[in-house]
Amino acid sequence: xxxxxxxxxxxxxxxxxxxxxxxxxxxxxxxxxxxxxxxxxxxxxxxxxxxxxxxxxxxxxxxxxx
Numbered sequence: 001x002x003x004x005x006x007x008x009x010x011x012x013x014x015x016x017x018x019x020x021x022x023x024x025x026x027x028x029x030x031x032x033x034x035x036x037x038x039x040x041x042x043x044x045x046x047x048x049x050x051x052x053x054x055x056x057x058x059x060x061x062x063x064x065x066x
Contacts, residue, residue: 006024006025007022007023007024007025007030008022008023009021009022009049010023015037016037017034017035017037018034018036018037018042019032019033019034019035020033020035020045021033022049031049
């Protein structure tokens, strides 16, 4: 099974910046990003991630939490 299809995005919230870490299904770090703490900054990060992973949400996720 390709564990890149089973990802988790962890976010460490800060006042000015957030650190976003993307993990695969085996808990390996795929990407670490410093994201400016604005709606535009977070949106840009997610859009870029989805651009490079277009099949990520083609099937219903098994779980989703905020």
